[in-house]
Amino acid sequence: MSEGLPPESVPAEDLRTTEVDLGGLVNVLATHLYSTPLVALRELVQNAHDSHTRRLLEDPDGDHRPLIRVRADGARRTVAIEDTGAGLTEPEIHAYLATVGTGYTRMLRELTGSQELIGAFGLGFLSAFSVADEVTVTTTSHREPGAGHRYRSRGGEQYSVEPAAARPGGGTVVELALKTEHGHLADEDALREVLGRYCVLLPIPVFVGDDEQPVNAVPVPWRQAVGGDPYAARMRFAAAFGRRFEPLTAFPVTPVEGGAKGGGSDAVGLLWVQDGATYGSSDNRDLAVYLRGMLLAEDARDLLPSWAGFVGGVVESNRLTPTASREDLQRDEHYRALQRQLTDAVVEGLYETARLRPAVWRRILARHGQDLLGAALCDDRLFTLLADDVPVPTSQGDLTAGALRAAGGGAVHVALGSGGGFEEMLYRAMQVPIARGDRYAVLPFLRRYAQLRGCRIVELGSESGNRELFRDPERPLPAEESAWLAGALADPGEQLVPARFDPPGLPLVLVPDREAELKARIEDDQADARIPSAALRLARAFTARTDGEVKARLYLNLSCPAVQDLLTAYRAGHTGSATAAGLLRSIKVVMAAASAGGSGGDLTTALAGIGTAVSALTAAVPAGLDAVPDSPDGLDGLHGLDGLDGPGGRGAGA
Numbered sequence: 001m002s003e004g005l006p007p008e009s010v011p012a013e014d015l016r017t018t019e020v021d022l023g024g025l026v027n028v029l030a031t032h033l034y035s036t037p038l039v040a041l042r043e044l045v046q047n048a049h050d051s052h053t054r055r056l057l058e059d060p061d062g063d064h065r066p067l068i069r070v071r072a073d074g075a076r077r078t079v080a081i082e083d084t085g086a087g088l089t090e091p092e093i094h095a096y097l098a099t100v101g102t103g104y105t106r107m108l109r110e111l112t113g114s115q116e117l118i119g120a121f122g123l124g125f126l127s128a129f130s131v132a133d134e135v136t137v138t139t140t141s142h143r144e145p146g147a148g149h150r151y152r153s154r155g156g157e158q159y160s161v162e163p164a165a166a167r168p169g170g171g172t173v174v175e176l177a178l179k180t181e182h183g184h185l186a187d188e189d190a191l192r193e194v195l196g197r198y199c200v201l202l203p204i205p206v207f208v209g210d211d212e213q214p215v216n217a218v219p220v221p222w223r224q225a226v227g228g229d230p231y232a233a234r235m236r237f238a239a240a241f242g243r244r245f246e247p248l249t250a251f252p253v254t255p256v257e258g259g260a261k262g263g264g265s266d267a268v269g270l271l272w273v274q275d276g277a278t279y280g281s282s283d284n285r286d287l288a289v290y291l292r293g294m295l296l297a298e299d300a301r302d303l304l305p306s307w308a309g310f311v312g313g314v315v316e317s318n319r320l321t322p323t324a325s326r327e328d329l330q331r332d333e334h335y336r337a338l339q340r341q342l343t344d345a346v347v348e349g350l351y352e353t354a355r356l357r358p359a360v361w362r363r364i365l366a367r368h369g370q371d372l373l374g375a376a377l378c379d380d381r382l383f384t385l386l387a388d389d390v391p392v393p394t395s396q397g398d399l400t401a402g403a404l405r406a407a408g409g410g411a412v413h414v415a416l417g418s419g420g421g422f423e424e425m426l427y428r429a430m431q432v433p434i435a436r437g438d439r440y441a442v443l444p445f446l447r448r449y450a451q452l453r454g455c456r457i458v459e460l461g462s463e464s465g466n467r468e469l470f471r472d473p474e475r476p477l478p479a480e481e482s483a484w485l486a487g488a489l490a491d492p493g494e495q496l497v498p499a500r501f502d503p504p505g506l507p508l509v510l511v512p513d514r515e516a517e518l519k520a521r522i523e524d525d526q527a528d529a530r531i532p533s534a535a536l537r538l539a540r541a542f543t544a545r546t547d548g549e550v551k552a553r554l555y556l557n558l559s560c561p562a563v564q565d566l567l568t569a570y571r572a573g574h575t576g577s578a579t580a581a582g583l584l585r586s587i588k589v590v591m592a593a594a595s596a597g598g599s600g601g602d603l604t605t606a607l608a609g610i611g612t613a614v615s616a617l618t619a620a621v622p623a624g625l626d627a628v629p630d631s632p633d634g635l636d637g638l639h640g641l642d643g644l645d646g647p648g649g650r651g652a653g654a
């Protein structure tokens, strides 16, 4: 059935003609083709614009002054679109305005090759019926200046044409008697806002009401040579257009030579970085696309790279193909070429900002750091630009990867969990900043950074990260000493692990076993209520393999002078060793409490002070003296001392 030919096998007398229910069709087109009633305004302004172009083409030497004026009458609930364009003769009204699917505009474009004309489908006028109960078109053709005609229709299916007073100078007024539900459109302030966006690139001035300033008065920076600083002109345009966010900077989109397949694109325009903090992957991309000066797609965000959640802009291109509703674009090769062009424009714009406007660049980094971390992972050029500049959230506030590395002694430290573990506390004690690996893009960014810059990355919470932290002792402790230490320091469920770690001032650290924690949570009776049963069965099958006996590992720092003194005292049979061990056990408990509530105070100083106390205590008691009390004054109040004298005291004699 292609090209309207009947199938050859069917005899001509059996062929029937398809009936068209015009009323139904008009209703569908008018009600369902467009996503918002505002589209009707756009279509009618566009027709007015085309009519001016037509007049200029047909009468290039005339003294015609192009102008479009849109008026609203709230009391009468009407909106009228006036133009001083070509107008229509009566036969043209029947042939073009009142014939669905046929317009004069397309024919004129094909005839003249004019790129100025916008209309193509012969459908746009129908949209008037989506907002209006009745549409009246009063028109005078510039070719028949004395004859006026009035077209009237309710619903678009049937219409009448009657003589009317000729419009002086020629042109057309389309008046919409709005449906009740669209009555709010009869408001000139609302019209200024909508038309300011729709018509910003139209070359013909568009006025609202009796305004003397057209809504499209802001100079378009890529069109005309605007006087003064071009950057200031770009910023003015961006500020006028980007209603939701102030622009931080603006950069141009310039055409790329060549055909679409080779990456060529005719698009020109402006992109800007929006103010307004974006968090994580929040997407505030905002791109308006214009075709021959008319807004075609208001939210064409997919043309911008997905990582550019902070970018807004306006582009115009004559190569893009609109859909029939002219609210969206065909995803063709020109569309894809424009996507590539815009990605390059954002990257180049950011480079230019970093180079030429360092203060603005700092604001962008501070405002959009999170998004930029992700962006750097998506585009190698951006990684190069941002690797050393972009702020990474850490336990000591935002730091660049370079600063993180320098403070970490050449390694970048990143916590895998949401933070607060003992591993993390250990690094805090060493004043090493830890990047927040639970935040958007932080971990992959740092992995990439470490790989490309050839530096170490320590991932806290992973097995390798913990191994990095807790090194094996130079010599294993004798089993008997280990047993004494375990008895003196570890609580039930804690496994003592002799190790070496930094800082040397820290005698011991308790690291909860994450799997045991999970097991406890899953085996809790309450879990049935929280977790779907299938998932729970799976999870329990998994945690059944974890014995759950070891709830935490207690790493004892054999590099710590206090621990070394303790062991020396124990080996020498020093009775104070039990007291000293009790002090260490107390420290463990205090640290556990501090860690649960977040770290407070100067931990390093506190730890050093306790270490000194232990050393002093053990040194003050001469070796071999059994008569020293197990709980000397000042230590009674320490948590965890009860019952600790046994192993130490007995061990001392062994």
Ligand SMILES: Nc1ncnc2c1ncn2[C@@H]1O[C@H](COP(=O)(O)OP(=O)(O)OP(=O)(O)O)[C@@H](O)[C@H]1O
Binding pocket: 043, 047, 048, 050, 051, 083, 085, 086, 087, 088, 096, 097, 102, 103, 104, 105, 106, 118, 119, 120, 121, 122, 123, 124, 125, 126, 172
């Ligand atoms: N204000 C006007 N002045 C003069 N002619 C007009 C005006 N409005 C509409 N017309 C005529 O009516 C025809 C049909 O208009 P309509 O808006 O339905 O389609 P179009 O503009 O040709 O194409 P599209 O559907 O792409 O907008 C136009 O081609 C034009 O010839």
